[in-house]
Structure formats: structure tokens, C-alpha cells
Amino acid sequence: xxxxxxxxxxxxxxxxxxxxxxxxxxxxxxxxxxxxxxxxxxxxxxxxxxxxxxxxxxxxxxxxxxxxxxxxxxxxxxxxxxxxxxxxxxxxxxxxxxxxxxxxxxxxxxxxxxxxxxxxxxxxxxxxxxxxxxxxxxxxxxxxxxxxxxxxxxxxxxxxxxxxxxxxxxxxxxxxxxxxxxxxxxxxxxxxxxxxxxxxxxxxxxxxxxxxxxxxxxxxxxxxxxxxxxxxxxxxxxxxxxxxxxxxxxxxxxxxxxxxxxxxxxxxxxxxxxxxxxxxxxxxxxxxxxxxxxxxxxxxxxxxxxxxxxxxxxxxxxxxxxxxxxxxxxxxxxxxxxxxxxxxxxxxxxxxxxxxxxxxxxxxxxxxxxxxxxxxxxxxxxxxxxxxxxxxxxxxxxxxxxxxxxxxxxxxxxxxxxxxxxxxxxxxxxxxxxxxxxxxxxxxxxxxxxxxxxxxxxxxxxxxxxxxxxxxxxxxxxxxxxxxxxxxxxxxxxxxxxxxxxxxxxxxxxxxxxxxxxxxxxxxxxxxxxxxxxxxxxxxxxxxxxxxxxxxxxxxxxxxxxxxxx
Amino acid sequence: xxxxxxxxxxxxxxxxxxxxxxxxxxxxxxxxxxxxxxxxxxxxxxxxxxxxxxxxxxxxxxxxxxxxxxxxxxxxxxxxxxxxxxxxxxxxxxxxxxxxxxxxxxxxxxxxxxxxxxxxxxxxxxxxxxxxxxxxxxxxxxxxxxxxxxxxxxxxxxxxxxxxxxxxxxxxxxxxxxxxxxxxxxx
Numbered sequence: 030x031x032x033x034x035x036x037x038x039x040x041x042x043x044x045x046x047x048x049x050x051x052x053x054x055x056x057x058x059x060x061x062x063x064x065x066x067x068x069x070x071x072x073x074x075x076x077x078x079x080x081x082x083x084x085x086x087x088x089x090x091x092x093x094x095x096x097x098x099x100x101x102x103x104x105x106x107x108x109x110x111x112x113x114x115x116x117x118x119x120x121x122x123x124x125x126x127x128x129x130x131x132x133x134x135x136x137x138x139x140x141x142x143x144x145x146x147x148x149x150x151x152x153x154x155x156x157x158x159x160x161x162x163x164x165x166x167x168x169x170x171x172x173x174x175x176x177x178x179x180x181x182x183x184x185x186x187x188x189x190x191x192x193x194x195x196x197x198x199x200x201x202x203x204x205x206x207x208x209x210x211x212x213x214x215x216x217x218x219x220x221x222x223x224x225x226x227x228x229x230x231x232x233x234x235x236x237x238x239x240x241x242x243x244x245x246x247x248x249x250x251x252x253x254x255x256x257x258x259x260x261x262x263x264x265x266x267x268x269x270x271x272x273x274x275x276x277x278x279x280x281x282x283x284x285x286x287x288x289x290x291x292x293x294x295x296x297x298x299x300x301x302x303x304x305x306x307x308x309x310x311x312x313x314x315x316x317x318x319x320x321x322x323x324x325x326x327x328x329x330x331x332x333x334x335x336x337x338x339x340x341x342x343x344x345x346x347x348x349x350x351x352x353x354x355x356x357x358x359x360x361x362x363x364x365x366x367x368x369x370x371x372x373x374x375x376x377x378x379x380x381x382x383x384x385x386x387x388x389x390x391x392x393x394x395x396x397x398x399x400x401x402x403x404x405x406x407x408x409x410x411x412x413x414x415x416x417x418x419x420x421x422x423x424x425x426x427x428x429x430x431x432x433x434x435x436x437x438x439x440x441x442x443x444x445x446x447x448x449x450x451x452x453x454x455x456x457x458x459x460x461x462x463x464x465x466x467x468x469x470x471x472x473x474x475x476x477x478x479x480x481x482x483x484x485x486x487x488x489x490x491x492x493x494x495x496x497x498x499x500x501x502x503x504x505x506x507x508x509x510x511x512x513x514x515x516x517x518x519x520x521x522x523x524x525x526x527x528x529x530x531x532x533x534x535x536x537x538x539x540x541x542x543x544x545x546x547x548x549x550x551x552x553x554x555x556x557x558x559x560x561x562x563x564x565x566x567x568x569x570x571x572x573x574x575x576x577x578x579x580x581x582x583x584x585x586x587x588x589x590x591x592x593x594x595x
Numbered sequence: 596x597x598x599x600x601x602x603x604x605x606x607x608x609x610x611x612x613x614x615x616x617x618x619x620x621x622x623x624x625x626x627x628x629x630x631x632x633x634x635x636x637x638x639x640x641x642x643x644x645x646x647x648x649x650x651x652x653x654x655x656x657x658x659x660x661x662x663x664x665x666x667x668x669x670x671x672x673x674x675x676x677x678x679x680x681x682x683x684x685x686x687x688x689x690x691x692x693x694x695x696x697x698x699x700x701x702x703x704x705x706x707x708x709x710x711x712x713x714x715x716x717x718x719x720x721x722x723x724x725x726x727x728x729x730x731x732x733x734x735x736x737x738x739x740x741x742x743x744x745x746x747x748x749x750x751x752x753x754x755x756x757x758x759x760x761x762x763x764x765x766x767x768x769x770x771x772x773x774x775x776x777x778x779x780x781x782x
Contacts, residue, residue, distance in 0.1 A: 085608065183704075
């Protein structure tokens with residue numbers, strides 16, 4: 030008989046991801062992804078000054094602050110056909126890269142590593158053997174026996190206290206956990222170290238954006254950073270040097286720790302290259318512009334359908350005509366007033382809550398479609414689209430990852446195997462390594478441009494009297510983000526944000542086609558349905574970010590996330 | 596010199612949830628603090644809260660709370676009160692918040708010695724940029740609790756003779772030029 034499992038962390042006021050899966054013979058036979066909160070924040074923007082929109086959109090999400098700020102100024106610039114000075118492009122790019130590196134590190138270590146790493150195995154590890162193993166994998170200097178022993182002692186202290194604290198919710202001892210005690214210890218030691226390096230990446234954002242978590246330096250038409258090579262108060266050599274030093278450390282962590290760990294975990298869970306595929310249509314937008322007009326980019330974009338790499342279609346620009354024309358949002362299964370699928374410029378956000386019903390409406394997330402099809406977005410989309418186009422940087426790190434997995438686990442990963450749960454993790458590590466290399470490149474581009482005597486950071490926006498529309502995109506850590514704005518009389522007439530997790534957490538559309546999370550869970554084997562670790566692994570591999578909004582602390586602790594067998 | 600963070604938490608686009616950032620700006624506009632004290636509008640940082648609180652001697656957080664009490668009721672929580680709630684399975688980056696952050700900083704040995712959460716019971720989380728009347732009426736009390744904690748910590752502060760701009764840019768009612776003094780008249 031089919032059993033239904035709901036995974037629903039409903040503690041806080043935030044909108045959350047809820048996953049319902051139907052289990053037959055210890056495998057997922059049907060799945061629904063939903064978001065549990067109505068926000069409609071876009072409605073706040075109507076009637077406001079388009080120059081201020083980014084301040085508001087930066088508050089959409091407390092984790093992805095900068096990405097929504099960036100997409101917003103780009104949307105207005107696109108509507109005004111406003112060029113962005115080179116210095117501003119490079120400063121923005123550096124912020125986006127640093128934020129993404131921070132985000133990818135946090136995702137792997139803080140949010141998903143414990144899906145694969147069994148904390149309670151760590152006390153059994155031999156720190157000396159772990160150190161030896163680590164040295165065979167990476168030149169990282171912080172894999173010493175002493176450092177590993179200290180990490181192990183922390184786990185032992187927590188375990189012996191009987192207060193598992195942060196680990197109280199893990200599925201420890203689950204049969205799907207397969208790492209040796211030594212690999213568990215090594216990964217845990219890096220989990221602790223990751224905190225230092227994620228903070229350094231944030232410091233780069235803070236130096237350029239003047240504050241974190243909400244940057245202050247954006248403006249429609251450029252940035253507000255004062256450039257003066259000799260003034261410590263402005264963006265000058267002193268601060269640029271600070272950024273270089275911080276980036277050096279973050280880049281080293283990415284290359285020698287994060288990338289290596291992902292490849293090692295992948296090598297030890299080869300089955301997971303066969304699980305979690307789902308929607309094989311991929312979408313990514315070009316990003317990291319290299320000129321003022323946005324005609325050349327360091328990250329390629331485009332789309333491919335049905336996993337057909339040979340049929341990849343590139344986007345020329347970040348607001349490519351084909352992209353502009355092909356996006357719509359369907360609300361057949363979302364809690365909004367029903368109607369036909371709408372383009373974001375004419376999109377509506379009129380709530381009509383009816384309660385969870387898998388056959389009817391069941392989510393606050395709309396179903397975005399590209400040419401009518403669901404699309405998977407995120408690092409995997411970007412890597413596949415870049416790889417398919419022969420993008421050298423993408424190929425370099427994809428091939429490096431494939432070789433590394435083979436060296437550790439003896440399995441040969443083909444590009445086709447990347448359509449999987451592990452493929453998403455591997456692609457994120459590949460993207461992080463690409464961005465790590467680009468971080469130094471864009472810092473140098475900025476320094477070189479300033480050295481030429483160009484101190485321009487801003488072009489003045491000019492608003493036409495007639496109505497204009499724009500789309501601002503950003504290939505964010507979680508995938509393609511697009512902000513769609515309609516401006517008239519210097520005021521916002523309509524505003525819609527189509528965020529990466531909307532693409533991936535999309536509910537079914539009018540034809541019943543499921544979204545990427547839903548499709549990816551089908552046929553997932555569950556060793557213990559009452560402990561659906563395997564479902565979490567696949568959902569986490571997308572790096573879901575549903576809340577994008579409200580946070581409040583509930584001190585009564587009345588409802589904890591749980592896996593309910595219905 | 597004590598390293599102290601006074602952090603306002605919440606989403607300024609969701610009604611009363613914006614009270615934390617609001618109070619942070621109110622404090623910064625009205626008071627000067629000794630070196631080592633940082634007043635910050637943290638938004639909804641989720642797990643990034645670890646990055647903000649690690650290495651501090653004391654942390655005072657101001658946040659909206661969902662309780663059964665009357666809207667505007669101010670409740671104080673110490674670390675023990677907070678961690679009594681177990682962490683939630685991490686579905687997305689928003690799930691781990693204060694409880695997980697405190698567990699993590701303990702585990703990693705970077706926890707502040709003193710943690711105080713000043714919670715304000717909210718009336719509404721509806722989408723919007725304004726704060727409800729009962730919550731606004733509680734602001735003076737919230738500020739007083741923050742100052743009382745600073746006194747307890749032995750951290751000095753002075754009332755500004757000329758308050759700086761509140762910079763509550765997200766509301767229409769309080770223009771950027773408002774000083775906020777009227778909100779604290781009965782302090």
C-alpha cells in the first residue's frame with residue numbers, strides 16, 4: 030500500500046518548502062513540492078521610484094540580499110537601455126562572485142554535508158590515518174593530525190554530553206550512510222573550517238558594498254563607490270589589496286577543500302549519479318559582463334532541452350530576446366486566482382488560498398515555464414550549458430572533477446551522469462572553482478581599468494515619458510534569477526521576480542507536468558521510509574531557498590520539522 | 596573593550612516583522628555607544644547569523660516573536676530559553692536560524708558569553724512596510740531593555756544631543772528625515 034510522507038518544517042513564520050512523497054515498495058512513486066507562505070512582496074513596489082526598487086528587493090530574501098539588488102538595478106537599466114561603466118561592472122561582478130563563493134561553501138558544509146556524513150561515526154576515526162588520507166587527496170595544510178583530533182574531540186564532547194544540539198535531527202546510523210569513520214571526520218573538520226572562509230568571502234562583499242548583509246553601493250546606472258587610489262576612505266590600493274588577500278584564502282579553500290571533498294564524497298556514493306535526475310531541460314543566463322553594453326560575458330548562458338547537449342542554444346546577452354519572449358508563469362496548481370499563463374510583465378499576484386490538495390492547488394509557488402516547459406536552473410544547468418558550448422573554463426573544471434572522482438573512486442563519470450543528485454553537487458563545486466579563478470581575473474580587470482585613469486562609476490539614468498519594460502537577470506548561486514519591471518512616468522507600474530527556487534520548486538502546470546524537485550524524486554529508493562534521508566539528499570542537492578522572506582523566532586518550540594507518515 | 600553586537604532581525608517588507616531593523620536604526624539615531632559596540636540591521640540572515648555573532652563577547656538581538664501574548668508585549672530570552680527549542684531539519688537556508696546558530700557557535704567554540712533576545716510580540720506579518728500601533732507603542736520599552744542590558748554588561752552609551760536620521764527608508768510614514776525622538780519621549 031502506498032504511504033505518504035510529508036516533510037514540513039513548519040516552525041517559523043517563514044515560507045517554507047514542503048515536500049510530500051508517496052512511497053510504494055520502498056521507492057518514491059509520486060511527489061509534490063510546495064511553499065507554505067504567501068508573500069506577494071512584489072506588490073509593494075508598484076508606484077515606487079524605480080531607482081529605489083533595489084533597496085526593497087534586497088529585502089526579498091535575507092540570504093540572497095545582493096542578488097535581488099543586482100537583478101533589480103539591471104532590470105531598470107535594461108528598461109532605460111542604460112550602459113554601465115566598466116568599473117561598476119567589475120565591482121558588481123566581484124560582489125556577485127564573493128557572494129556566490131560564500132553561498133556555495135555554506136550550502137555544501139552547513140546545509141547538505143550532513144546528509145552524507147555520519148556524525149556518530151566520527152569518534153571511531155583514527156586521526157593519524159585521516160590525516161594520511163587527506164594528504165593523499167589535497168595539499169591543504171590544515172589536515173594535520175592535531176587539527177583533525179581537535180575536531181574529533183568536539184564531536185566526542187557533544188556526544189558524551191548527551192545533548193546532541195545541532196545534530197539532534199540527523200539520521201545517524203542510517204543504512205544509506207556509507208563513508209568510513211576517517212572520511213566522516215575529514216569532512217567534519219572542513220565543516221568547522223568552512224566557517225572561517227565563508228566569513229572571508231562575506232568580508233569582500235562588505236568592503237565593496239560598504240555593509241553586509243545589505244550592500245549600500247548600488248545605484249541604477251552603476252555603483253556609488255568613490256575610487257581614489259590613494260585615499261584609505263575610498264576604494265583605493267589599500268582596499269583592493271585587502272580584497273586580494275581575502276580572495277586568495279577563499280580561493281584556496283575552494284580548490285583544496287570544497288572541490289576535493291565533493292569529488293571524494295561523490296566517489297564514495299557512486300549510486301547517487303543514477304538518482305535524482307528529473308527535469309532535463311536546463312536554463313542559464315550569461316553573467317559577469319565584460320563591457321559596458323553587456324555583449325561579452327565570462328559565464329555563458331543558454332538553454333537545452335531533454336538532456337540534449339548537442340542541441341544547446343546559447344543566449345547572446347543577459348536579456349536575450351529569446352529569453353524575454355519565452356518566460357511565462359502558470360498558476361493552475363498555485364494558490365492564485367486562476368487564469369492563463371502570463372508573461373511576467375503582465376503577471377498578476379492575486380492570492381486565492383484553498384488549502385493543500387495535490388490534485389488541485391497546493392503551493393504558493395507559481396509554475397514558471399520557458400517555451401511552455403519546466404526548466405531546471407542552478408549550477409548544473411550552467412555547467413551543462415557551458416560544457417555543451419565548449420566553454421573552456423567550464424570544460425577545464427568539469428574535466429578536473431571527472432578525473433578527481435575517477436582517481437578516488439575508480440568510476441568514470443560521463444557528462445550524462447551529471448543529470449543526478451550528485452551531479453548537482455559536483456556542478457556546484459565546478460562552478461565554485463570557475464568563480465574562484467574569475468575572482469582574481471575581475472579584481473585585476475578592475476585594477477587595470479582604474480590604472481588607465483578611468484574613475485567613472487556611474488551613468489545618469491534618463492527616464493522617457495512613455496512606458497518601458499526591462500528584464501534584469503543574474504545567474505545567482507541557485508540559478509537563473511530574473512526581475513521584470515514596467516516603468517511609466519518614472520514610477521513602477523508592474524514588478525515581478527522569477528527566482529531560481531521558483532523554477533526548481535515549481536508545482537505542476539495546467540498540463541500536469543511536474544516541476545524539477547517533483548520529477549527528481551520519482552523512483553528514489555528509500556532504505557527506511559520512516560527516515561527519508563534519500564529524499565532530503567535530492568532536495569538539498571538543488572540548494573533550495575524558499576523563504577526569501579520573513580523570519581520570526583517562535584520561542585514556544587511547538588512544532589519541529591518532522592517526517593510524518595500519513 | 597567589550598565586543599558587543601546589537602542586531603535587529605526581521606524582514607522590513609512584512610509588517611511587524613520589521614521591528615528588529617527598526618529598533619536597530621532607532622538606537623543608532625538616538626545613542627552613541629562606546630568603541631566595540633556595533634548596531635546593525637541584520638535583516639533575515641538565517642545561518643549567516645553565525646558570521647555576525649561569532650567572536651563577540653555579548654550579543655543583543657531584537658526580533659519579532661510569535662507568542663500568545665498581546666501584540667506589543669516585550670519578552671526577554673536568554674540563551675538557555677532559546678536553545679531549549681531543538682533545531683529544525685535543515686530544508687533550506689532559512690530553516691536554521693537562532694537556535695541552530697547558537698548550537699553551532701557553541702560547537703565551534705566561538706559563542707558569545709552573553710546572549711539576550713528582546714522579543715516583541717507582533718500583531719501582523721502581512722506584506723507591507725509599516726509597523727502596527729501596538730508594536731510601535733512598545734518601542735520605548737524595547738530600547739530601555741537594550742540599554743538595561745548594556746548597563747548590566749558595563750558598556751557605556753550616551754544620548755545624542757542631535758539625533759541622526761532614522762533612515763527608515765522602507766516606510767512611507769516616517770520620512771528619511773525623521774529623528775525618531777518622538778517615539779522615545781517617555782523614556
